[in-house]
Amino acid sequence: MGSWILRSLLLLICGVSGYYLATAFSPFPFVGWWGILGGLLLAGLALLMEGQMKRVPLRNLLGSFIGLILGIMVANLISNALFPYLFNNQQMILPLYGLLYGICGYIGIRIGIKKGDEFQMPGWKPFSRGLPRGENSKILDTSVIIDGRIADITETGFVEGPLLIPQFVLGELQHIADSSDPVKRTRGKRGLEVLHHIQKQVNVDVRIVDTDYPSVKEVDSKLIELAKEVRGKILTNDSNLNKVAELQGIEVLNINELANALKPVVLPGEEMNVKILKEGKEMGQGVAYLDDGTMIVVDNGRRQIGKTIDVVVTSVLQTPAGRMIFARLMKEEASRESKGKDIYYPLDSEF
Numbered sequence: 001m002g003s004w005i006l007r008s009l010l011l012l013i014c015g016v017s018g019y020y021l022a023t024a025f026s027p028f029p030f031v032g033w034w035g036i037l038g039g040l041l042l043a044g045l046a047l048l049m050e051g052q053m054k055r056v057p058l059r060n061l062l063g064s065f066i067g068l069i070l071g072i073m074v075a076n077l078i079s080n081a082l083f084p085y086l087f088n089n090q091q092m093i094l095p096l097y098g099l100l101y102g103i104c105g106y107i108g109i110r111i112g113i114k115k116g117d118e119f120q121m122p123g124w125k126p127f128s129r130g131l132p133r134g135e136n137s138k139i140l141d142t143s144v145i146i147d148g149r150i151a152d153i154t155e156t157g158f159v160e161g162p163l164l165i166p167q168f169v170l171g172e173l174q175h176i177a178d179s180s181d182p183v184k185r186t187r188g189k190r191g192l193e194v195l196h197h198i199q200k201q202v203n204v205d206v207r208i209v210d211t212d213y214p215s216v217k218e219v220d221s222k223l224i225e226l227a228k229e230v231r232g233k234i235l236t237n238d239s240n241l242n243k244v245a246e247l248q249g250i251e252v253l254n255i256n257e258l259a260n261a262l263k264p265v266v267l268p269g270e271e272m273n274v275k276i277l278k279e280g281k282e283m284g285q286g287v288a289y290l291d292d293g294t295m296i297v298v299d300n301g302r303r304q305i306g307k308t309i310d311v312v313v314t315s316v317l318q319t320p321a322g323r324m325i326f327a328r329l330m331k332e333e334a335s336r337e338s339k340g341k342d343i344y345y346p347l348d349s350e351f
Contacts, residue, residue, distance in 0.1 A: 007047060014039035014046075060113050067112020068105055075104035136161030137232030138253065141223055142172050144236050146191040149255055154204045162205040164232065165195065168212055168222055224250055263292050266325055268313050274327075275308045276301050296325045300332065 018039025019032045079100055083093055138161055144150050145165075153159055173195075177188025199206050211229070216222050220241045227234050233251040236242060242252045266272075274288035279302045286301025288311075298304075298311050310330035317324045 010046065011040060011043045014043035018042070063112035063115050064109045065112065067108035067110070067115070069108070070112075071104040071106070071108025072101065074108075075101045078104075137164050137230050138162070138235045139164045139166065139223055139227055139230070139232050140169065141234060141236045141238060141241060142169050142176075142191065142219065143238045143241075144255055145169070145173065145194055146176075146187050147237050147255060148190060148194045149259070150235060151194050151197045151201075153255070153258075154198055155201055157203060159204075159235075161232075162207050163198065163235075164226070164230065165206060165208050166212075166222065166226055167208060167210050168219055170195075170208070172219055220244065224248055227251075259292070260323060263294060263323055264290075266294075266313055266316055268315055270313045271330065272296070272311050272313065272327065273308060274298070274311055276304045276306065279305065290325075294323050294325060296327055298327045298329065300329055304329070 015036045016039070018035035018037070020035070022031045022035025022038070079097060083096065138159060140150065140163055150159075154163070173188055173191045175188070176184050177192060179185050179188065195206075198204055209226070211226060213222050213225050216225060220238070223234055223241070224245055226232075227245070227250045228248075233253055234241070234245055235253050235255070237255040239254075239256075242254050245252045274290075274296055276286040276288050276298060278287050279285065280287045280297050284300045284302050286298045286304055288296040288298060288301075290296065296311070298309075299314075301309070301311075311327035312330055313325055313327050315326045317326065
């Protein structure tokens with residue numbers, strides 16, 4: 001509420017000041033309206049700059065301020081050393097001053113913003129608490145941290161940009177780790193261990209962000225709001241969060257989809273050696289699994305439970321939960337082929 005009062009006062013002051021400045025330089029009454037309009041435009045520009053400046057980390061602001069001062073100092077040295085001896089025309093010197101100070105100031109600000117990320121202030125933790133924007137940021141949710149596969153993925157170097165760990169996600173992990181349920185407690189501790197493992201990786205930029213949204217209750221909704229603010233992507237293996245985020249225009253990187261995409265391609269007719277572990281849903285079926293967890297349903301494989309057998313792939317089915325492979329016993333496939341070869345078709349001349 002207080003911010004709106006301040007903004008209203010800014011608009012009022014700028015409008016009134018613009019009116020009096022315009023009427024002071026011109027006797028025509030309609031000029032005052034142009035002064036009011038100019039003052040309101042300047043106020044709107046100031047409010048726009050305020051919104052953009054909020055999103056800039058403090059160390060980048062400090063870097064840009066230092067860069068601006070250094071740029072002005074360089075421009076002052078150049079102008080004092082060269083201009084009095086090269087240019088005597090005052091009408092030419094003034095535009096040159098503006099050009100030189102503008103270029104040096106701009107270069108100083110840009111370099112200061114870039115170099116601001118290298119500032120290391122005393123007392124800062126190993127995690128960077130800056131809130132990057134437009135840096136291809138990835139936001140980790142609780143489920144993907146507990147899952148643990150993200151540590152292996154980041155270690156390979158395939159994930160670019162900083163990994164953002166929101167403070168409210170850390171709070172949820174801590175709450176799970178302190179749970180009275182032993183299963184939940186184990187999952188929470190595993191998530192914290194995964195974070196420590198990622199932090200120790202040399203080429204991974206992990207940043208804890210304090211940004212929170214008190215008006216938003218659910219953690220998933222807070223993740224979506226944070227992704228909107230930083231223009232980043234959410235790393236998750238939660239299908240519900242995946243759907244909700246995509247509906248709101250947020251890019252999602254699902255670990256399960258990545259795992260399914262990396263599974264080896266199996267085509268009908270390929271031969272495999274598998275161990276039948278249990279019976280299937282249909283009569284006579286047996287179920288086996290590949291090393292990556294892909295389920296193989298073997299026709300008439302129930303009698304082979306506990307045995308390692310050769311099978312032939314008959315079809316592959318892609319489901320939302322993953323990939324399923326249907327196969328047939330090698331012996332049955334061989335007998336089918338031999339029966340097809342032994343069929344005798346008489347010639348017309350024999351009749």
